[in-house]
Amino acid sequence: MPELNTLQKWLTSIIIRPGKLQDKVRMADRHYALNHAALVDASPNLSSEDKIGIYARGYVLRLMECLEAEFPALQHLLGNELFESFARAYLVQLPPNSTDLYDLGYKFSAFLQASQKKLSKAEATLYALPVELAKYERALAEVSRLPGLEGKSKETGSFGFLGLLNTNFQTAPCLKLLQLQFPLIDYVNEFQLGVNIPAPEPKESFALICRKNYAITLQYLEDWQWHFLQSLQNTNNYQAAIQHCCNQLNIEKETLMAELFLWLPMAQDMGYVFQVQSDL
Amino acid sequence: MTNTSNEKRLGLPNLGLGVGLRSKHYHHLLHNDPVVDWFEIISENYLNNFGYSRHVLEQIAAKSPIVMHGVSMSVGSTDPLNLTYMKQLKELAEFVKPVWISDHLCWTGVAHINTHDLLPLPLTLESLQHVAERVNRIQDILQRPLILENPSTYLQFQHSTLQEWEFLTELVGKTGCGLLLDVNNVFVSGYNHNFDSELYIRNIPHKAVVQIHLAGPTDCDAYYLDTHDQPVPTPVWQLYKLAQELTGGVSTLLEWDANIPEYPELVAEVTKARQVMQGIFPEVPVFRSPYADAISNPVEHTLQPAHA
Numbered sequence: 001m002p003e004l005n006t007l008q009k010w011l012t013s014i015i016i017r018p019g020k021l022q023d024k025v026r027m028a029d030r031h032y033a034l035n036h037a038a039l040v041d042a043s044p045n046l047s048s049e050d051k052i053g054i055y056a057r058g059y060v061l062r063l064m065e066c067l068e069a070e071f072p073a074l075q076h077l078l079g080n081e082l083f084e085s086f087a088r089a090y091l092v093q094l095p096p097n098s099t100d101l102y103d104l105g106y107k108f109s110a111f112l113q114a115s116q117k118k119l120s121k122a123e124a125t126l127y128a129l130p131v132e133l134a135k136y137e138r139a140l141a142e143v144s145r146l147p148g149l150e151g152k153s154k155e156t157g158s159f160g161f162l163g164l165l166n167t168n169f170q171t172a173p174c175l176k177l178l179q180l181q182f183p184l185i186d187y188v189n190e191f192q193l194g195v196n197i198p199a200p201e202p203k204e205s206f207a208l209i210c211r212k213n214y215a216i217t218l219q220y221l222e223d224w225q226w227h228f229l230q231s232l233q234n235t236n237n238y239q240a241a242i243q244h245c246c247n248q249l250n251i252e253k254e255t256l257m258a259e260l261f262l263w264l265p266m267a268q269d270m271g272y273v274f275q276v277q278s279d280l
Numbered sequence: 281m282t283n284t285s286n287e288k289r290l291g292l293p294n295l296g297l298g299v300g301l302r303s304k305h306y307h308h309l310l311h312n313d314p315v316v317d318w319f320e321i322i323s324e325n326y327l328n329n330f331g332y333s334r335h336v337l338e339q340i341a342a343k344s345p346i347v348m349h350g351v352s353m354s355v356g357s358t359d360p361l362n363l364t365y366m367k368q369l370k371e372l373a374e375f376v377k378p379v380w381i382s383d384h385l386c387w388t389g390v391a392h393i394n395t396h397d398l399l400p401l402p403l404t405l406e407s408l409q410h411v412a413e414r415v416n417r418i419q420d421i422l423q424r425p426l427i428l429e430n431p432s433t434y435l436q437f438q439h440s441t442l443q444e445w446e447f448l449t450e451l452v453g454k455t456g457c458g459l460l461l462d463v464n465n466v467f468v469s470g471y472n473h474n475f476d477s478e479l480y481i482r483n484i485p486h487k488a489v490v491q492i493h494l495a496g497p498t499d500c501d502a503y504y505l506d507t508h509d510q511p512v513p514t515p516v517w518q519l520y521k522l523a524q525e526l527t528g529g530v531s532t533l534l535e536w537d538a539n540i541p542e543y544p545e546l547v548a549e550v551t552k553a554r555q556v557m558q559g560i561f562p563e564v565p566v567f568r569s570p571y572a573d574a575i576s577n578p579v580e581h582t583l584q585p586a587h588a
Contacts, residue, residue: 003441005358008390008399015395036492041436043474051435054576056501059395096394099352099365100328108418147330172333214332277445 002034011237014052016095020086021053063104070105070141074133075190077199086112102145109134125202128181132202136184139176139209140216146174148211149271169264169273172235176209177226185218212271219270222251226261229272283486287542290425292490294296294378297550301538306336308543314344315547320533321376323350327368332373341376347379347491347533349460352394353418355428356401356411357386366421371432373422380490382427382460385411385448397576402437403447412454417456427490429460432468432497432506432576444469445483452488459484461527462493463519464512464535468504477515481523489527493518494520495535499568509538510567511549517556517564524557538575 002010010032017024025036040048046062068075075083090111096104113131149172168208178184185207190197206226208219221229227248231241242260246253267273296317299308305323319340326334340346352365375383386398401407418426428451430444442450448459450546461484463477470477496510512534513519524530534550541549552562 001404004402004404004410005390007402007437008358010386011399012390012393012395015397039439041473043436043472048435050502053570054434054505055397055399057395062396065575096396097392099362099388099394100324102328103577145329145331145333150335171285211331214335259300261579 002032002039006032006034007039010039011055015020015056015059018092018251021056024056025049044162056131060091063096066101066104067091067108071108071134071137071215072086073137073188074130076191076202077133078130086115089115102141105138105141109138118143125181129199132180133177133184133188135208136178136180136188136207139178140188143209143216145209146211148172148174148214149274150211150214152274167238169232169238169268170236170275170276171273172210172271173213174211175229175233175272176229177221177233178207178209179226180207181206183220185220189218209274210270210272216253217270224251224256225263225267228256228260229267232273289490289530290456292458292527293305293328293349293531295347295379297343297553298345298347298531298533299550300339300349300533300535300537301337301346302540303333303336304540305543305546306332309340310493311335312543314340316344316550318345318347318379318531318533320347320349320535323369323372323381324352325349325371326376327365338419345379346358347531348373348374348376348381349429350381350383350503351396352388353383353420354388354394354479355385355414355426356399357405358387358410359389359390359392361414361417363421366418370422380427380458381394381422382426382429382458382491384429384431384445385451386431390398398431400431400433400435400437400438403444405441408447408450408454409443412451414509415455415457419457422445425456425458426474427458427460427492429462430465430469431474432462432465432504434503434505434576436473443475443480444481446478449483449485454496457488458490459488460493461489461523461530463523464497465506467516467519468497471504477519480517481526486527489530490524491531491533492520492523492527493533495555496564496567498574499566500574501568505569505574506519507538507569507574508535508556508566509574510553511562511564513566514561515565515566517552517561520553521556521559521561537580 010028012023012027029036036052037048038053064087089110094107100209109131112134116127119127120228166251181202181204183203183205187200206221206223208221212218228241228245231244232238235241242253244255246256298316298320299316300320301319321337326337384398387401388397388399389395391496415426451457466477466480470480494512495508496512498505498507532553
């Protein structure tokens with residue numbers, strides 16, 4: 001009689017490994033010095049191996065369904081067969097270790113990236129599309145679940161230059177910023193509308209994904225808007241973000257302040273940023 | 281923790297007829313009478329979810345009793361108890377104020393791998409001791425009795441020395457936990473392992489049963505699968521009536537997790553329970569699937585697409 005821990009490792013190894021069931025069972029039997037036929041009751045209709053196979057098959061089908069739900073546009077782009085082969089390889093390399101099924105797709109874009117060989121520059125751009133699309137769809141899923149600004153009291157209004165100096169802002173916790181090589185907002189929007197569109201041509205853009213009143217908002221940003229929000233997200237300090245953004249883009253502080261004076265009320269209204277008690 | 285095993289139903293109420301809260305019905309429920317008496321949530325759908333789902337849950341919980349039903353506690357695993365998960369579960373319970381918290385008599389993985397399936401335990405004294413220790417620890421953390429569900433199983437270990445109903449009876453005695461009797465799972469496992477489902481239901485400790493699950497399985501020819509995607513078949517209704525008679529009447533919950541119907545159809549299905557208790561049984565055969573891709577413990581209900 002095997003110890004419970006050994007038995008659990010034996011069955012888990014069969015369930016999560018790739019390959020033919022017969023081979024997986026044989027390998028696990030050998031590795032753990034067990035005999036599946038002596039461990040699992042057979043019945044007139046099903047062998048011990050058949051019964052183990054019900055769990056092994058269910059594991060793959062269940063998790064594939066999750067990945068398909070999280071990356072529908074990527075599945076459309078790659079086609080079912082290619083998507084499935086990547087997804088299955090991903091599950092083999094990174095079997096789930098979280099109690100939360102939403103964590104399953106967390107590393108999928110990195111896995112796709114790592115699966116690519118050394119590429120020429122032209123190839124690299126082409127192959128960047130599925131990786132970027134996976135990142136984009138993952139960001140959509142995360143934004144829909146992260147804490148947001150819903151329910152928080154909102155202070156809006158015009159600031160004036162002095163007000164702008166004396167107010168501190170932070171980005172919404174559900175704000176995601178993506179620097180894209182392809183116009184994915186348009187591509188995914190049209191895909192969701194059921195439009196059969198070809199793969200997008202490369203076009204660099206700065207994109208934002210956020211949530212307001214529980215609805216996802218998507219927007220292409222100017223480079224200064226994107227860099228400012230990124231700096232604000234990283235520093236949580238409005239003044240430091242302005243300085244950092246100016247340094248990055250090599251622009252005068254007054255120039256950026258003038259842009260922010262016009263744009264920040266809208267960004268606040270859209271729920272991208274919110275005012276916090278200033279400790280300036 | 282106080283052992284409450286001798287107290288009928290652990291002091292927990294009969295909530296009446298309920299259904300699983302699923303994202304497909306959010307819009308309907310925010311604008312219409314829920315009709316049913318209570319809702320069960322899949323805890324994991326809300327643990328790290330601070331978006332629309334949690335907002336809807338808050339609205340529903342303000343109007344109807346909620347029970348938290350989990351799939352990831354992995355009570356039978358030989359891995360250390362996942363304290364991060366337990367903390368998240370407790371935090372969610374503080375938010376939801378559930379009438380009780382349930383999970384399954386199973387394990388979901390080992391060596392920190394989570395298969396997201398409800399895997400069967402060998403029903404031995406070793407397993408019983410292991411599970412009882414963990415249930416006691418879980419109950420101490422949650423500061424309430426844990427309600428455990430019998431899973432549907434597709435294999436049995438030859439070295440098992442206890443029947444599942446014996447295992448559950450012993451577990452209730454050692455821990456004071458409650459039972460969530462899934463009559464569909466009894467039906468599925470009974471078919472798969474050739475035991476008498478009625479005998480099972482007659483031999484569990486009826487005073488510990490807090491809740492009953494109903495669902496529709498799939499006949500995959502050589503075995504039945506717990507697919508939660510069909511109307512409840514006649515034999516499951518018959519087991520339900522028996523269980524209600526033996527327990528004296530406990531909370532009833534219809535699970536429907538794939539091919540989920542519109543809300544009125546879902547309510548109509550669970551409402552059949554009232555006719556069943558009067559001896560009127562729906563004529564529904566077990567659904568037969570010509571496909572090999574049916575999934576037990578479906579996850580369709582967790583998959584909520586992010587919409588712009």
